[in-house]
Amino acid sequence: MKKIYLLAVSVLFSLSAMALPDYGLWCNGKALLENGTALEGEISYDLKFEVVRVKANGITNAYSAESIAYFELYDPIKQIHRKYVSVDAPVYPGYQRKEFFEIISHGELAFLRKSEYVRRPRTTEDMRAPHIYLNTVCKHIYFLHEEESGLTEINDFKEEILPRMDKYEDEVTDYIKRCKLKLKKLPEQVRVVNLYNMLYANENKLATNSPKKNKEVTYNFR
Numbered sequence: 001m002k003k004i005y006l007l008a009v010s011v012l013f014s015l016s017a018m019a020l021p022d023y024g025l026w027c028n029g030k031a032l033l034e035n036g037t038a039l040e041g042e043i044s045y046d047l048k049f050e051v052v053r054v055k056a057n058g059i060t061n062a063y064s065a066e067s068i069a070y071f072e073l074y075d076p077i078k079q080i081h082r083k084y085v086s087v088d089a090p091v092y093p094g095y096q097r098k099e100f101f102e103i104i105s106h107g108e109l110a111f112l113r114k115s116e117y118v119r120r121p122r123t124t125e126d127m128r129a130p131h132i133y134l135n136t137v138c139k140h141i142y143f144l145h146e147e148e149s150g151l152t153e154i155n156d157f158k159e160e161i162l163p164r165m166d167k168y169e170d171e172v173t174d175y176i177k178r179c180k181l182k183l184k185k186l187p188e189q190v191r192v193v194n195l196y197n198m199l200y201a202n203e204n205k206l207a208t209n210s211p212k213k214n215k216e217v218t219y220n221f222r
Contacts, residue, residue, distance in 0.1 A: 026055070029073030033063070034086075043073045045084070047117055047138070050100060065098035087112070089151060101143065105190055107197025109164065110145040142186075157189045165192075168199045 029043035031054055041056035052063050052071055065086040072083040082102055089099040101112040118139045142154045144161065154160050162183075165172045175181075175195055181188045 025075075025077070027073040027076060029071060031063070031071035032069045034067055034069050043071060045071070045073070045100070047115055052100070065100050068100075085112075087145060087151065089114075101145075104142070104186075105193040105197060107194075108200040109161070109193055109197055111190065111193045112143045112145055112151075114141045114143065115139065116141075157183050161189070161193070165196045168196055171199055172196060 026042045026044045028041075030038065030040040031043065031052065032038055039054045039056050041054055043055075044053040045051075046053070050065060052068055054061055054063065054071075068086055070083065070085045072081060074081050084100045084102050086098045087101050088096045089101075090096050099114070101114050103110070104113050105111040116139055118137060144152045144154060144164070146152070152160070162172070172192060172195060176183070176192065179188075179191070181192065183189055183192065
Protein backbone atom coordinates (compact mmCIF):
# COMPACT_ATOMS: atom_id res chain seq x y z
CA MET A 1 0.00 0.00 0.00
CA LYS A 2 2.88 2.33 0.84
CA LYS A 3 4.50 1.70 -2.55
CA ILE A 4 1.24 2.53 -4.32
CA TYR A 5 0.93 5.77 -2.34
CA LEU A 6 4.49 6.86 -3.22
CA LEU A 7 3.90 6.02 -6.87
CA ALA A 8 0.71 8.10 -6.86
CA VAL A 9 2.54 11.08 -5.35
CA SER A 10 5.31 10.80 -7.93
CA VAL A 11 2.82 10.73 -10.81
CA LEU A 12 0.97 13.68 -9.30
CA PHE A 13 4.10 15.85 -9.26
CA SER A 14 4.95 14.87 -12.83
CA LEU A 15 1.47 15.68 -14.06
CA SER A 16 1.48 18.99 -12.17
CA ALA A 17 4.62 20.09 -14.02
CA MET A 18 3.19 19.03 -17.37
CA ALA A 19 -0.24 20.50 -16.70
CA LEU A 20 0.92 24.07 -16.20
CA PRO A 21 -0.87 26.43 -18.63
CA ASP A 22 1.13 26.91 -21.82
CA TYR A 23 2.13 30.56 -21.33
CA GLY A 24 5.17 31.96 -23.09
CA LEU A 25 6.67 31.70 -26.56
CA TRP A 26 8.68 28.70 -27.71
CA CYS A 27 12.15 29.71 -28.92
CA ASN A 28 15.35 27.96 -29.90
CA GLY A 29 17.82 27.91 -27.04
CA LYS A 30 19.80 25.96 -24.49
CA ALA A 31 20.03 25.58 -20.73
CA LEU A 32 22.47 24.36 -18.12
CA LEU A 33 21.05 22.60 -15.08
CA GLU A 34 22.52 22.99 -11.60
CA ASN A 35 23.75 19.38 -11.79
CA GLY A 36 25.81 20.21 -14.88
CA THR A 37 23.47 18.68 -17.47
CA ALA A 38 23.33 20.69 -20.71
CA LEU A 39 20.06 20.84 -22.64
CA GLU A 40 19.40 22.18 -26.12
CA GLY A 41 16.16 22.49 -28.05
CA GLU A 42 13.02 24.61 -27.80
CA ILE A 43 12.65 26.74 -24.68
CA SER A 44 9.67 28.59 -23.24
CA TYR A 45 10.10 30.98 -20.32
CA ASP A 46 6.90 31.52 -18.33
CA LEU A 47 7.14 34.82 -16.44
CA LYS A 48 3.90 34.23 -14.56
CA PHE A 49 4.94 30.94 -12.97
CA GLU A 50 8.75 31.48 -13.08
CA VAL A 51 9.12 28.20 -14.94
CA VAL A 52 11.30 27.24 -17.90
CA ARG A 53 10.12 24.47 -20.21
CA VAL A 54 12.61 22.67 -22.40
CA LYS A 55 11.69 20.43 -25.35
CA ALA A 56 14.60 18.14 -26.12
CA ASN A 57 14.68 14.74 -27.83
CA GLY A 58 10.89 14.64 -27.97
CA ILE A 59 10.51 15.17 -24.21
CA THR A 60 9.22 18.32 -22.47
CA ASN A 61 10.35 19.06 -18.93
CA ALA A 62 9.63 22.03 -16.65
CA TYR A 63 12.29 23.55 -14.38
CA SER A 64 12.29 26.18 -11.67
CA ALA A 65 15.14 28.57 -10.86
CA GLU A 66 16.30 26.09 -8.23
CA SER A 67 17.12 23.57 -10.97
CA ILE A 68 18.61 25.76 -13.72
CA ALA A 69 21.93 27.62 -13.50
CA TYR A 70 21.25 29.63 -16.65
CA PHE A 71 19.45 29.48 -19.97
CA GLU A 72 19.55 31.43 -23.20
CA LEU A 73 17.21 31.74 -26.13
CA TYR A 74 16.63 33.60 -29.38
CA ASP A 75 13.70 36.01 -29.20
CA PRO A 76 12.08 35.90 -32.68
CA ILE A 77 9.86 38.91 -31.95
CA LYS A 78 12.67 41.31 -31.01
CA GLN A 79 15.17 39.28 -33.07
CA ILE A 80 17.79 39.23 -30.33
CA HIS A 81 19.46 36.68 -28.07
CA ARG A 82 18.62 36.75 -24.38
CA LYS A 83 20.41 35.09 -21.49
CA TYR A 84 19.04 34.52 -17.99
CA VAL A 85 20.75 33.42 -14.78
CA SER A 86 19.43 31.98 -11.55
CA VAL A 87 20.25 34.27 -8.62
CA ASP A 88 19.48 34.20 -4.90
CA ALA A 89 16.87 36.90 -4.30
CA PRO A 90 15.69 38.05 -0.85
CA VAL A 91 12.02 37.34 -0.15
CA TYR A 92 11.97 38.59 3.43
CA PRO A 93 14.64 39.03 6.14
CA GLY A 94 16.54 35.80 6.63
CA TYR A 95 15.07 33.96 3.65
CA GLN A 96 16.13 33.83 0.01
CA ARG A 97 15.06 31.85 -3.02
CA LYS A 98 16.45 31.55 -6.51
CA GLU A 99 14.79 33.58 -9.27
CA PHE A 100 15.55 34.23 -12.94
CA PHE A 101 17.16 37.51 -14.01
CA GLU A 102 18.01 38.61 -17.54
CA ILE A 103 21.64 39.60 -18.11
CA ILE A 104 21.89 43.11 -19.55
CA SER A 105 25.65 43.46 -19.12
CA HIS A 106 28.10 40.92 -17.70
CA GLY A 107 31.41 41.72 -16.09
CA GLU A 108 32.79 43.31 -12.93
CA LEU A 109 29.44 45.10 -12.71
CA ALA A 110 26.67 42.60 -13.47
CA PHE A 111 23.66 44.59 -14.68
CA LEU A 112 20.51 42.46 -14.45
CA ARG A 113 16.82 42.86 -15.18
CA LYS A 114 13.82 41.27 -13.50
CA SER A 115 10.58 41.19 -15.49
CA GLU A 116 7.08 40.50 -14.26
CA TYR A 117 3.52 40.93 -15.42
CA VAL A 118 1.44 43.54 -13.59
CA ARG A 119 -2.09 44.79 -14.12
CA ARG A 120 -2.70 48.51 -14.40
CA PRO A 121 -6.08 50.26 -14.55
CA ARG A 122 -7.11 52.13 -17.68
CA THR A 123 -10.26 54.24 -18.01
CA THR A 124 -12.09 54.40 -21.33
CA GLU A 125 -12.40 57.75 -23.09
CA ASP A 126 -16.14 57.34 -23.58
CA MET A 127 -17.48 59.72 -20.92
CA ARG A 128 -21.07 58.60 -21.55
CA ALA A 129 -20.29 55.21 -20.08
CA PRO A 130 -16.78 55.21 -18.56
CA HIS A 131 -15.32 51.85 -17.61
CA ILE A 132 -12.11 50.88 -15.93
CA TYR A 133 -10.13 48.04 -17.49
CA LEU A 134 -7.06 46.26 -16.19
CA ASN A 135 -4.30 46.13 -18.76
CA THR A 136 -1.57 43.51 -18.35
CA VAL A 137 1.86 45.02 -18.95
CA CYS A 138 5.42 43.81 -18.47
CA LYS A 139 7.28 45.67 -15.74
CA HIS A 140 11.09 45.75 -15.58
CA ILE A 141 13.16 46.22 -12.43
CA TYR A 142 16.94 46.66 -12.67
CA PHE A 143 19.63 45.36 -10.33
CA LEU A 144 23.36 45.20 -9.83
CA HIS A 145 24.70 41.88 -8.61
CA GLU A 146 27.94 41.56 -6.66
CA GLU A 147 29.45 38.42 -5.20
CA GLU A 148 29.66 39.75 -1.64
CA SER A 149 26.57 41.96 -1.32
CA GLY A 150 24.28 40.14 -3.75
CA LEU A 151 21.45 42.01 -5.45
CA THR A 152 20.96 45.77 -5.23
CA GLU A 153 17.87 47.30 -6.83
CA ILE A 154 18.67 50.32 -8.99
CA ASN A 155 16.28 53.26 -9.08
CA ASP A 156 18.64 56.07 -10.08
CA PHE A 157 21.48 55.21 -12.46
CA LYS A 158 23.51 58.38 -11.89
CA GLU A 159 23.24 58.25 -8.11
CA GLU A 160 23.62 54.51 -7.59
CA ILE A 161 25.80 53.14 -10.40
CA LEU A 162 28.15 55.94 -11.50
CA PRO A 163 29.74 56.21 -8.00
CA ARG A 164 30.71 52.53 -8.28
CA MET A 165 32.78 53.37 -11.36
CA ASP A 166 35.20 55.68 -9.50
CA LYS A 167 38.15 53.48 -10.48
CA TYR A 168 37.77 54.70 -14.06
CA GLU A 169 36.00 57.96 -13.30
CA ASP A 170 38.00 60.01 -15.82
CA GLU A 171 37.44 57.59 -18.70
CA VAL A 172 33.74 57.16 -17.93
CA THR A 173 33.15 60.90 -17.54
CA ASP A 174 34.98 61.67 -20.78
CA TYR A 175 32.96 59.01 -22.64
CA ILE A 176 29.66 60.39 -21.35
CA LYS A 177 30.60 63.93 -22.43
CA ARG A 178 31.94 62.95 -25.85
CA CYS A 179 28.85 60.87 -26.66
CA LYS A 180 26.49 63.44 -25.10
CA LEU A 181 24.74 60.78 -23.05
CA LYS A 182 21.85 61.78 -20.79
CA LEU A 183 21.77 58.38 -19.07
CA LYS A 184 18.00 58.47 -18.74
CA LYS A 185 17.36 55.60 -21.16
CA LEU A 186 18.51 52.02 -20.79
CA PRO A 187 20.58 51.79 -24.02
CA GLU A 188 22.77 54.70 -22.89
CA GLN A 189 23.14 53.28 -19.39
CA VAL A 190 24.22 49.92 -20.78
CA ARG A 191 26.85 51.56 -23.00
CA VAL A 192 28.45 53.07 -19.90
CA VAL A 193 28.32 49.82 -17.91
CA ASN A 194 29.84 47.97 -20.86
CA LEU A 195 32.64 50.53 -21.06
CA TYR A 196 33.44 50.12 -17.38
CA ASN A 197 33.43 46.33 -17.62
CA MET A 198 35.71 46.47 -20.66
CA LEU A 199 38.19 48.80 -18.92
CA TYR A 200 38.22 46.57 -15.84
CA ALA A 201 38.69 43.39 -17.92
CA ASN A 202 41.52 44.92 -19.95
CA GLU A 203 43.40 46.08 -16.87
CA ASN A 204 42.92 42.73 -15.17
CA LYS A 205 44.24 41.00 -18.27
CA LEU A 206 47.39 43.13 -18.28
CA ALA A 207 47.90 42.66 -14.55
CA THR A 208 47.77 38.90 -14.80
CA ASN A 209 49.61 38.82 -18.14
CA SER A 210 47.14 36.21 -19.35
CA PRO A 211 47.93 34.73 -22.80
CA LYS A 212 44.23 34.28 -23.49
CA LYS A 213 42.51 36.77 -25.75
CA ASN A 214 40.20 39.06 -23.80
CA LYS A 215 36.63 39.18 -24.99
CA GLU A 216 33.99 41.50 -23.60
CA VAL A 217 30.79 39.61 -22.87
CA THR A 218 27.63 41.64 -23.44
CA TYR A 219 24.08 40.81 -24.31
CA ASN A 220 21.56 42.64 -26.41
CA PHE A 221 18.25 43.73 -24.90
CA ARG A 222 15.02 45.53 -25.71
